[in-house]
Amino acid sequence: MSEIITYKEVLNHKGLKNTRHRNSILELLETSTQPLTADQIYLALVNQKISINLSTIYRVLNTLVENGLIIKTNTVSDNKTLFELNSFEHKHHLVCMECKKITMVDECPFEEYEKKLKEKMGYTILGHKLEIYGVCKSCREKENNGKSIV
Amino acid sequence: MSEIITYKEVLNHKGLKNTRHRNSILELLETSTQPLTADQIYLALVNQKISINLSTIYRVLNTLVENGLIIKTNTVSDNKTLFELNSFEHKHHLVCMECKKITMVDECPFEEYEKKLKEKMGYTILGHKLEIYGVCKSCREKENNGKSIV
DNA sequence: AATGCAAATGCAAATCATTATTATTTGGAG
DNA sequence: CTCCAAATAATAATGATTTGCATTTGCATT
The missing domain is CATH 1.10.10.10 (Winged helix-like DNA-binding domain superfamily/Winged helix DNA-binding domain)
Known part of the structure; x- marks a missing residue:
């Protein structure tokens, strides 16, 4: 705790x-x-x-x-x-496509973007969810020992 | 077609x-x-x-x-x-929490952010998914006829 | 510490979305 | 038009999640 x-x-x-x-x-x-x-x-x-x-x-x-x-x-x-x-902190998910592990990232570039959407679409923005897909360091290194696809 | x-x-x-x-x-x-x-x-x-x-x-x-x-x-x-x-266009979803309707938005503020993540976390970024939640115009207007919660 | 009762739990069966199996049908190449 | 692989219908199976109901537990009150 x-x-x-x-x-x-x-x-x-x-x-x-x-x-x-x-x-x-x-x-x-x-x-x-x-x-x-x-x-x-x-x-x-x-x-x-x-x-x-x-x-x-x-x-x-x-x-x-x-x-x-x-x-x-x-x-x-x-x-x-x-x-x-x-x-209660604003976090995003970084998802590795190989091992499926999820890493949290706390930086978020959105205030600007949300404002724009509000004006353009007439939406009241309450929140958002962002998932970023990729290959993590260790999976990429494993792969490079074999053939490198990514 | x-x-x-x-x-x-x-x-x-x-x-x-x-x-x-x-x-x-x-x-x-x-x-x-x-x-x-x-x-x-x-x-x-x-x-x-x-x-x-x-x-x-x-x-x-x-x-x-x-x-x-x-x-x-x-x-x-x-x-x-x-x-x-x-x-084949890069789109994001704008989801209304009231009526659950989904609107597509094509602006995307990410190239910068992805670069940063690559450097910081050592990830190879392949793509991302962004969903933004809010209340759409017509739902907000309906609500305002009653009491306005949002 | 004992009692009572609503809330929480265990267990089994039900439900819901999705996938697999198999017999039948169909698109389209020749 | 014929033939065969690919596509479909019908049905059963699967896997995640929920529900109904009997039993147990937390905890407020005596």
Whole structure:
């Protein structure tokens, strides 16, 4: 836990009960460097000798999304739903097409662009999602040992 | 058909047979102002008194994606796959959170940003996807007739 | 510490989008 | 017109996610 505030307090404040499952899921997402699928969470917890049902994971994830503690995303390549802790910071995803790893980037070049869209299209802009696809350093190096396609 | 080239020719060139189903799906996507789900395509065709099977639609869509004629996307809100004609132009999606309508925008402010990411993260950038969320003009106006939340 | 009750969980079955299988039909080359 | 590979229909299978219902648990109150 990187904050002084514990999940127990956060959950309480939202009127949610402080259960071991909610805590272990939140803790797992906190230590993870990237968004996880429900299934990945399930496997990770089972690995930690925690007995939990997959449907419970889905239910916990959904309540946490509804209460703004975590964020739901989905990938373009495969059709899976990913969950990550809501850091309340504006982040974008850098997705490696080879190893599928996701890296977070926090720089965002958009204020200008959004203003333009607002004027041109008459939209009220609420937010955006940006995913950038590429090949990460280590995958590119692996490939260069063989033939270089990219 | 907005081009001199017919779909028949395009399909031929790709070594694909020119079937009525492929044509009706391509024509439907051409007239559509926004990406469609397999199911929406199915309903639209049935509406046109065209007898077609849903699995055929999926199969046709997948071959068309493989051959670069159409593009696969997916929505953040619900877990559905969307298909749109590949215009071979770089476009982004402007998504209305009220009516879920998608508008295309062609301006893209990214060359600079991608260069930066390449240097900083060591990534080879292949492409990106940007979705912008907001409320479209007509939805905002509808809302203002009641109470204005947004 | 014991009680009560709503909320949370486990388990199994249901649902939904998508894919695979197989028999039948069709486009189009010859 | 004939033939065959490719395309399609119909149906079953799959995999992710949701739901119904019985049981358990958190926690406020006694």
